[in-house]
Amino acid sequence: MQRKELGIAVIGAGRIGTLRARLAAKHPSVGFLALSDLDPARARALAEQTGADFHSGDNLEVISRPEVTAVIVSTPEGEHAAPVCKALELGKPVLVEKPLALTLADAQIILAKLKETGGHLRVGYSRRFKECFLRAKEQMIHQRLGRVVGGLARVYNSRAQAFSILKRDPHATPVLDVLTYYVDLMCWFMEGNAPVEIVARGQHGIFREAGYSAHDVTWAIVTFADGAVVNFGVSYALPAKYPTLGQSDRVELLGTEGTMLIDDDHMDHVLYSDRGIPHAYVPDHHVNMAFLGSNTAGDWAVGDFWGPLGNETRSWLDHLVTGNPTVHTTPEQARINLETTIAIERAVATGKPVRLPLET
Amino acid sequence: MQRKELGIAVIGAGRIGTLRARLAAKHPSVGFLALSDLDPARARALAEQTGADFHSGDNLEVISRPEVTAVIVSTPEGEHAAPVCKALELGKPVLVEKPLALTLADAQIILAKLKETGGHLRVGYSRRFKECFLRAKEQMIHQRLGRVVGGLARVYNSRAQAFSILKRDPHATPVLDVLTYYVDLMCWFMEGNAPVEIVARGQHGIFREAGYSAHDVTWAIVTFADGAVVNFGVSYALPAKYPTLGQSDRVELLGTEGTMLIDDDHMDHVLYSDRGIPHAYVPDHHVNMAFLGSNTAGDWAVGDFWGPLGNETRSWLDHLVTGNPTVHTTPEQARINLETTIAIERAVATGKPVRLPLET
Amino acid sequence: MQRKELGIAVIGAGRIGTLRARLAAKHPSVGFLALSDLDPARARALAEQTGADFHSGDNLEVISRPEVTAVIVSTPEGEHAAPVCKALELGKPVLVEKPLALTLADAQIILAKLKETGGHLRVGYSRRFKECFLRAKEQMIHQRLGRVVGGLARVYNSRAQAFSILKRDPHATPVLDVLTYYVDLMCWFMEGNAPVEIVARGQHGIFREAGYSAHDVTWAIVTFADGAVVNFGVSYALPAKYPTLGQSDRVELLGTEGTMLIDDDHMDHVLYSDRGIPHAYVPDHHVNMAFLGSNTAGDWAVGDFWGPLGNETRSWLDHLVTGNPTVHTTPEQARINLETTIAIERAVATGKPVRLPLET
């Protein structure tokens, strides 16, 4: 059993970058932690919070530090390419947040660099690491459903969280930002069976009234190569104080020999408090009724972090030390996720079916 | 408060006709019960079971009996027109099973007769009378959701029940036979807002293997006049011993000011029995695990019948006596349901969007 | 099929009496409706609302009306005896609200009168008539669980509803007023197997702070004659705006050959509305999140009433017309329910086991 210490760089000190940094700081094999953010003050604050060894306002500088042996890229989605490519050039393994990029062109840049360097790159589709989805994948591996003929994956969230996202990025869309997780899950469950056609429709409501282009609700029917038809849906427009504190979803799979229904709406852990319950990611937002466990990334509780982003981060860091295989989304899988979600948006915009792969 | 006694004719002594007859026999205002079926022996047997006053192999004879003041038509779907029209001609109110007919042409025949006679006709979309959906409609009346932007209605059932249906009618399809209930519900919830466009996809599996044309799963996205997008889904291909004893469904509505989620999958009442639990409608079929309350029409329990078909029947019979208004599906609503489900099938078959109203 | 018209007297125009009167007014066989209340104005108002034929401030006068053929007694619980006995003396069938009385002595008075007159008396434990419990009883009749070894029945409700009850009757207790329903259910499910011993504990909290003697929570373990041990629990102290609009309960039965779990907490039908949802029985009380279907008696929806009290009332009125048997709680069953709940309270108060039957 070979063991080695890790030097981790976290590039981007926003919400997810902060989580990655805090999780890396707690990992028993991390001996060196470096943080960067285009806002040096934010990097410094996070460094203080995590006891990091180095911080800077220069992403590439941090990636290049000799003590850094692996890199987590948590910049805004449109800025993944540069730091990812730099790390690959330096031969350092990379975990980048989802989606891989915002355009297929940027995704291609990253994939080309990966091919050129023969490096290690994984994409942070952390929902794979929710316990129910890990268990679901195991059942799929054992073919418990026979041949999958159809399925459903729909995800809801409150507009409080949506406006929080839109404030940071007015052009964010629930399809590219959130539904992509469920495309990733379904493609993973039906590994080897890729999406080939999409029809989709959307409806405007409160987001348009607030000046954004995002749809209130989008439904898409995705047909896979063997004919399986999966329905995807997303709405991030639920009332602000609806009790979910993150993604409230259901995933259902129908097969010739079995059925699997996953209720991830989190009504299995309800808390009502007259004192109010704060929302982890929406400032000054309290609810009296909460579905605990709905916090998308996971929860800080009793001094540790529990949930998909924690499982994902730890699993990746463990892998760097032990070499044990993991199930993080590969770059090619991430490219399919991106292409599929772009196709869903195109299908909504045009009202026409869209075939995959997309004509460039 | 005027009260009068009813003379009821039930035309068709199949599964649903049997229920209607038994329910009519129990109703305190029914003073005369007449039954008919093309198979006179079946009519006789049901007459004995219910203590009916008259039975025959001639539908029109029974409808014409002078003691009969109202008619329930429970023939196979393709045979509704003749008995319905006869009853309307004789000025007798009619409750006919869903769907109104199997083709728009037959539906039109019935609607024309209705207009000509100025009669009373309602269509047995009994799912409206499930308590949760009655409560849901009340909330919609009070506009608790604001403007509906989208929704979901999906229904599953076991292949045991599907094969039971297909044996009786090999050309039955889950869309026309079952999904129609959910089209009815959604149109009722969004009264005044009609479907205008449909895209849909389906996948084959076990039914095709068994020699039927029905799809294992169908998804449809229906756009309504104000832009609301509702996703509908149906699969009647779940494993034979999956614990549902009837329709297992979910109905979700998303509005600008509210959200309503209805879990009608019946996992709220589970029974596991080593002794086995019989299926009400699939002969010689026992399960060890059952989701009670999933029996689509309702359940006989402690000597009475409880559930949507009971509520619907009683409500209609009460209406005939008291004149109190009810919420049974009107013929025009039923026509829209039929047209919409035909459009869904056409959308699946062609792979193209289908606009409503259908070009004749 | 003999049919006859009913003349119904409803004695007591409070919350439940109002429901009974409205339901009787809608029943197709009711030809005469008379109402009484010690407050004549309240009787008059209800008479106007229901179109009743007669109203009075004198209960016994109304019971004695010649048009009245059956009586529903909905007075406060401590006042059941006089009107019930009067009706029995006059040979008129009676449905009286639960509990039969507040003391065993008063219960005995009623039972003695019943024996003397050979009359018909049923007690309004309407929870039997909730669909899930009717279905559950049917399964028990078929012995699907084998021998019952144990079970659980716990019921929660918000303090908003509790304070509403306590305002009307400061000495009301959740055990005598509410848990009695679940004692009734369990005794019905295990018919022939009576409670023989009870241990119980309670805890004070917000009710005591508000000046009432009621416990916030009570747990009781009831041992039945064959050794089965059932746990009962009640708390009516949940936060005022907790989403339940009535009883939120679970009933579980464990047998040698089967298990039955009934989730009656109503999270299967959730409504979140920014517009607020009124509480049927707590004035000026709105919640944004509601578990629909939790309204204890049932709901008015689309012009009719749906739920246990509706099923129970209609079933009784139907029985009066048709003679069909029903499953309403018998007076002897009600006496056992009363004795058992009194014993639970005594077990809490003394901290000692209490054996049944109670020493007088």
Add this chain to the structure above:
Amino acid sequence: MQRKELGIAVIGAGRIGTLRARLAAKHPSVGFLALSDLDPARARALAEQTGADFHSGDNLEVISRPEVTAVIVSTPEGEHAAPVCKALELGKPVLVEKPLALTLADAQIILAKLKETGGHLRVGYSRRFKECFLRAKEQMIHQRLGRVVGGLARVYNSRAQAFSILKRDPHATPVLDVLTYYVDLMCWFMEGNAPVEIVARGQHGIFREAGYSAHDVTWAIVTFADGAVVNFGVSYALPAKYPTLGQSDRVELLGTEGTMLIDDDHMDHVLYSDRGIPHAYVPDHHVNMAFLGSNTAGDWAVGDFWGPLGNETRSWLDHLVTGNPTVHTTPEQARINLETTIAIERAVATGKPVRLPLET
């Protein structure tokens, strides 16, 4: 950030010991792994499976190895004392499975040794490390419920698993073996508020018929120091093929300012497979319907282990490296758990209330 490598000894290669060993082998900081079991062949087999560095039939030998820096004791419950005491004498931190011991006398031996050596000892009440319970504890820390007045914790499991346990240890009881987890949880949630009195009842059924003394169902009402009353229940007698693959439980807490309901029955992830689903711990036992996520310790999925025992083990190993605080059950807490469960059994056996602390 100081990091050091761990040398772990796992004492006992049974079901749980096997899990501990496999988890330790995967941990990035474990550089040396030694295993022992009174059956040397079992130790050898596990060593091969995990790539351990050393194995033996002599527990104390393994504990004494110089490379071993920390010890996990997973022997049968009645044999904890010797290995735990040896490790403490050698100054090595210990994680021992629950319960601490089977008798208070043995627990006292361990506690005395702990005091004498000033060592580190934690007890493996792994249910604390189920995500829902970690989140629940966090809410309790923030006092979201105000003062707790009452609660409920009940756990069910199938007799298949029970017989599997009884085969290994015919004197095992559901109270000492399983309900102890929920006593631990409740005492942890209400930290500082100890149990002071217990009443309890049990019923025999299938276990007695099979020759064991265990009850089919046990209910206990535990009163805490401040008067809070919590109901505990356990039944491990559910039908063999009931869909749970481990503990199926509910935990509910009622407070003056809030309510928390945790549904851990796992009906949120259902799988029906015609192919059958194996039970992780009952050999040759397949079910067609399973509630995934009900596996008590957790699940192996996609090459890693996910669930409470995994969280607990990793958290402890991380702590040994990083010094970060954790929430593992302390020896004194474990002693209270043991005393309370012994008291529950005594209360059932005697039919009398039992006060805590127990008279020795």
